[in-house]
Amino acid sequence: MTQALALQQLSSALPPDRLISKEFAKRPYETDGLTAYREVPWLVALPRNTNEVRQILRICNECSVPVVTRGAGTGLSGGARPLKEGLLLVLSRMKRILEVDFDACTATVEPGVTNLSISQEVQPYGLYYAPDPSSQIACSIGGNVAENSGGVHCLKYGLTLHNVTGLVVQTIDGDELVLGGKSYESPGLDLLPLITGSEGLLGVVTQVTVKLLPQPTNQAVLLGAFDSIESAGNCVSAIIATGIIPAALEMMDSLAIKASEEFAHCGYPIDAEAILLCELDGTKTTLDQDLVRIREVLDDYDVKDFQIATDAESRELLWRGRKSAFPAAGRIATDYYCMDGTIPRKHIGYVLRTIKELGESYGLGVANVFHAGDGNLHPLILYDASKPDEIERSEQFGMDILNLCVKVGGTVTGEHGIGVEKLDAACSQFTDHELEQFFRVKQAFDRQGIMNPGKAIPTLTRCSELGGMHVHNGEVPFPEIPRF
Amino acid sequence: MIRDHDDSERLVETIARANEQSNQVLIRGHGSKRFLTGDFVGNALQTQDHTGILSYEPEELVVTVRSGTSLETVRNLLASQNQMLPFDPPSFGGAGTVGGAIASGFSGPSRPWNGSLRDSLLGIEMVNGLGQRLKFGGQVMKNVAGFDLSRLMAGSFGTLGLILSASFKVIPKPRVEISFAADISPEDASACYRKILQLSNHVRGSYYDQKRMYLLATDVEAMKSLDLPEFKPHSEIDRSFWNDIRDHKTEWFSNSEKVVRIVLPRGQQLPPALREHSVEEWHGTLAWYSGNQDLTELLPQTKITNFRGISKRRSLPSIMIRLQNAFDPNGVFANHFVI
Numbered sequence: 001m002t003q004a005l006a007l008q009q010l011s012s013a014l015p016p017d018r019l020i021s022k023e024f025a026k027r028p029y030e031t032d033g034l035t036a037y038r039e040v041p042w043l044v045a046l047p048r049n050t051n052e053v054r055q056i057l058r059i060c061n062e063c064s065v066p067v068v069t070r071g072a073g074t075g076l077s078g079g080a081r082p083l084k085e086g087l088l089l090v091l092s093r094m095k096r097i098l099e100v101d102f103d104a105c106t107a108t109v110e111p112g113v114t115n116l117s118i119s120q121e122v123q124p125y126g127l128y129y130a131p132d133p134s135s136q137i138a139c140s141i142g143g144n145v146a147e148n149s150g151g152v153h154c155l156k157y158g159l160t161l162h163n164v165t166g167l168v169v170q171t172i173d174g175d176e177l178v179l180g181g182k183s184y185e186s187p188g189l190d191l192l193p194l195i196t197g198s199e200g201l202l203g204v205v206t207q208v209t210v211k212l213l214p215q216p217t218n219q220a221v222l223l224g225a226f227d228s229i230e231s232a233g234n235c236v237s238a239i240i241a242t243g244i245i246p247a248a249l250e251m252m253d254s255l256a257i258k259a260s261e262e263f264a265h266c267g268y269p270i271d272a273e274a275i276l277l278c279e280l281d282g283t284k285t286t287l288d289q290d291l292v293r294i295r296e297v298l299d300d301y302d303v304k305d306f307q308i309a310t311d312a313e314s315r316e317l318l319w320r321g322r323k324s325a326f327p328a329a330g331r332i333a334t335d336y337y338c339m340d341g342t343i344p345r346k347h348i349g350y351v352l353r354t355i356k357e358l359g360e361s362y363g364l365g366v367a368n369v370f371h372a373g374d375g376n377l378h379p380l381i382l383y384d385a386s387k388p389d390e391i392e393r394s395e396q397f398g399m400d401i402l403n404l405c406v407k408v409g410g411t412v413t414g415e416h417g418i419g420v421e422k423l424d425a426a427c428s429q430f431t432d433h434e435l436e437q438f439f440r441v442k443q444a445f446d447r448q449g450i451m452n453p454g455k456a457i458p459t460l461t462r463c464s465e466l467g468g469m470h471v472h473n474g475e476v477p478f479p480e481i482p483r484f
Numbered sequence: 485m486i487r488d489h490d491d492s493e494r495l496v497e498t499i500a501r502a503n504e505q506s507n508q509v510l511i512r513g514h515g516s517k518r519f520l521t522g523d524f525v526g527n528a529l530q531t532q533d534h535t536g537i538l539s540y541e542p543e544e545l546v547v548t549v550r551s552g553t554s555l556e557t558v559r560n561l562l563a564s565q566n567q568m569l570p571f572d573p574p575s576f577g578g579a580g581t582v583g584g585a586i587a588s589g590f591s592g593p594s595r596p597w598n599g600s601l602r603d604s605l606l607g608i609e610m611v612n613g614l615g616q617r618l619k620f621g622g623q624v625m626k627n628v629a630g631f632d633l634s635r636l637m638a639g640s641f642g643t644l645g646l647i648l649s650a651s652f653k654v655i656p657k658p659r660v661e662i663s664f665a666a667d668i669s670p671e672d673a674s675a676c677y678r679k680i681l682q683l684s685n686h687v688r689g690s691y692y693d694q695k696r697m698y699l700l701a702t703d704v705e706a707m708k709s710l711d712l713p714e715f716k717p718h719s720e721i722d723r724s725f726w727n728d729i730r731d732h733k734t735e736w737f738s739n740s741e742k743v744v745r746i747v748l749p750r751g752q753q754l755p756p757a758l759r760e761h762s763v764e765e766w767h768g769t770l771a772w773y774s775g776n777q778d779l780t781e782l783l784p785q786t787k788i789t790n791f792r793g794i795s796k797r798r799s800l801p802s803i804m805i806r807l808q809n810a811f812d813p814n815g816v817f818a819n820h821f822v823i
Binding site for chain 2: 409
């Protein structure tokens with residue numbers, strides 16, 4: 001009944017090409033980057049401007065229809081998985097670059113603009129946008145904000161949060177929030193970090209202002225190969241201890257090395273147990289000094305093969321293997337499950353060893369590619385969905401990995417978000433009171449609880465059913481929150 | 485020797501009791517920012533006995549400290565390992581606690597290049613208005629689990645809760661620090677700022693008193709490539725010069741009866757009429773103003789701290805009031821004002 005009313009109102013409020021209701025046309029939107037979860041939404045809306053977004057939200061709010069916002073659909077945690085009874089708000093048609101301000105070194109864009117196209121736009125002026133998630137060719141800046149996306153260069157240049165200076169957000173209650181802008185501070189509470197990474201639970205981002213940085217003048221990429229994963233892991237901490245902050249510091253294990261080399265032919269040593277890729281940048285003098293120092297550290301940790309790339313072409317070649325690690329994994333297994341825990345760097349060796357042992361006990365292969373400098377792991381659990389119980393086993397394995405991350409002082413998600421995928425894992429990270437605080441914050445933005453319901457924050461019920469340790473006097477707080 | 489004292493039980497208990505009895509508390513550290521925020525009134529709940537370093541592992545680039553710890557203590561500890569807080573917070577009058585730094589959200593001269601206090605804040609433990617101890621964020625660099633409520637505390641001025649402890653990302657001190665200076669007219673200042681912003685990753689501070697501009701650089705070679713020939717290196721201008729600006733120990737601040745803190749958008753400076761009574765940091769976007777003009781009309785959308793109490797009376801957007809209620813439903817922190 002409410003849906004019928006909503007459809008009627010949406011149809012009269014919007015031009016006809018903004019809504020998709022036919023089953024076959026909705027099908028492409030049934031999943032995001034976490035393809036194991038699928039659901040065809042009740043309705044897909046493709047607004048072209050902020051005013052249309054506001055109309056859609058107003059009608060959904062009046063008719064109590066849940067709204068799931070989607071950018072390019074590259075997210076890896078199912079945050080944009082549609083709801084059967086909900087509207088899928090797709091922002092990919094809002095893709096104008098509204099302004100580049102060279103005095104302020106900022107760009108103001110609509111949420112559907114892809115990450116890479118911002119850098120491409122300002123590249124002729126010697127500027128770029130620093131965060132570079134591996135999906136940067138396709139992922140949208142609005143999605144980056146929703147997930148607080150990282151990338152290989154966030155070790156030195158920060159996450160999305162550190163590079164966004166302003167947002168315009170529409171709430172389901174009809175407020176337009178103008179947060180930040182080009183200023184380093186604005187009056188009142190700073191809601192920008194709250195919206196960033198909130199996975200579409202608090203509002204819809206309709207405009208983003210990002211900081212542009214001068215392109216580095218000199219760069220070099222080093223590859224170091226190691227006989228043991230522990231040496232490589234310990235070497236990461238030692239590099240950080242030198243006081244040099246590399247632009248990027250990545251690690252891959254033997255399975256990932258072999259798969260990537262086979263896929264990208266980038267000259268990786270396939271007999272190595274682990275490699276480190278370290279990018280440095282700076283003025284010529286500093287860069288030369290840093291290269292010497294890093295080389296010394298690698299030698300201290302028994303590096304057995306060493307490559308250095310300074311020109312653009314050879315740098316690109318060394319990165320190509322790393323950047324194609326995910327598609328490469330897709331060639332050695334029919335399916336893989338990408339994890340995203342973060343741990344203190346000092347535990348890298350221990351955690352990788354334990355993951356390997358866990359893999360053996362589950363009878364599943366695992367390839368590791370990750371942002372070592374940040375301690376952000378991406379174990380790829382290899383499985384075959386056509387085999388009975390392999391999905392379940394890989395999910396259980398993944399859960400063990402995330403619990404391990406929390407145990408050593410880390411977190412269940414470094415950059416991919418909780419989405420639907422890590423709701424259970426999040427239970428181990430938060431107490432009842434913390435979860436209640438999250439829901440009170442959500443209610444401040446979304447009284448009916450219809451913005452991306454059931455994502456990102458696990459309900460207390462879910463956690464109590466899972467662990468038996470979060471039961472709260474048998475009471476179910478926030479009974480109005482839909483449970484899945 | 486850093487004093488290690490856990491006063492959290494008393495702090496939590498006091499807030500829980502205030503909540504039950506519908507009382508208010510007023511969170512107080514060293515009170516070093518009172519000259520900017522005005523005097524909040526109420527039953528002071530002192531945090532300064534809640535001190536100590538909970539963990540510091542230089543190789544992890546993270547420090548976790550209790551909120552009553554003085555900034556000076558943290559600075560000295562990090563300096564002993566050749567590290568620093570990226571945002572280098574001000575210690576006005578030499579005082580200031582970690583909790584107060586977070587509550588105000590103020591960052592020092594390096595803010596445009598090293599990021600803000602908020603940017604380096606990795607996690608907190610706090611007490612909300614219900615007297616509940618809550619932990620958000622953590623000690624790792626990347627963490628997107630749950631809403632980022634720890635960073636929301638930066639600049640919240642005690643309206644959301646009391647901070648018990650916090651983890652910060654730390655960075656190595658720059659290997660080289662050299663100050664450059666030149667006589668620059670106010671008309672030419674903006675061109676200098678533009679070059680600094682567009683071309684250099686190697687500036688860490690700027691200060692301008694409307695006659696002379698000072699830049700703190702971490703790379704001499706990079707500085708030369710900026711094409712600002714009038715700027716000359718001055719080895720006699722050392723770190724203490726920048727610390728004095730940060731902490732308001734310079735002559736200009738001593739001679740100013742009252743100062744107003746104004747944060748402007750990137751690429752903008754104060755209008756000329758205001759400029760002559762001000763000094764500037766952050767490539768012109770942070771101005772300290774000591775004049776008497778009416779700022780509300782001249783700078784309507786700007787964050788202004790301490791202009792005849794105007795910041796306190798500014799009405800908050802309804803979402804911010806709802807958020808305060810989400811943390812403090814019964815108004816235990818109602819005597820605090822976000823600025």
